[in-house]
Amino acid sequence: MFPARCPTGALSALLLLTLSGCSSWGCADTTAKRGEAGVSVRVENTYGQRSGVTAEVVDWRLRPHPQAPSEGDRVHFTYRFDGAGEHSGPAVDACAVDAKRVALGCLTVHASGARHLPDGALGGDDWLTVERPERVAGVLLIPNDRSYEPRGCAQDVKDGGGTHPPAPAGPGDRL
Template structure:
């Protein structure tokens, strides 16, 4: 049994710890489920709610990157964000995939990277280096917004926690 002195002090000490934010009882991390990838997607927040922004792959090709042509073909793709404004900067994962929709390489692109030519200022372009460019059958976007990822409970027990975007896909993941 515990001495009476410990029992008398324990409840107030627990209340002080809980009120000070030192308690991990209220901090939980969850990860959003990855949405279905497509050439054109409605960008969604961590709760799966549409943000009113559409992201689309406008085109892609295999060609040497102009700055490193000796590395051979890379995936050069163009993308477009419709509905984003200067105050938001939604971002989605773009993945080169094979015929089975298996990822060969991915990277995150954001609407702030879309500053295309004057005739289409909502477009941007990026390069993806993949190990076997001859296997690329397309470029898909994953609809989950990657622009905001709050701190985790592990990193910040007091202010962390909540819903986080899904982990970015790894090479070999099927979309």
């Protein structure tokens, strides 16, 4: 175990560090499973529990971005969050997909960046850039809340760890 010449003070210090949580033995990071994408989704936390918030793609269309019309068509979509808080609401990934539900381009939309709608929901719009806009068959949302990323073991061995959102979706991912 320890050499015979190991000072008892060093052994005590090692034991103290281990018991105080300064050891990486107790820190574990896990990743949540990606939820089922849809036009309308119930937002869920990293443990798969529903938050009481619904996110929905209201409309989408292909058109040139007004600030870069020479770059061709992009995917312009509108979305809404029902049940979300104005300042600390969830965030979900939005992805333009082809007919086989393969992601062509994705980004994260935040309820906190949306505006108040007359019915009390929060809504907004955004743009997705995709390589081949003619392949876009729809825009889907992924229900995993991306508004909070807890510290991992690599950043904080003592207090980090836990369940993290799945990796963001990207081009080529099947949703």
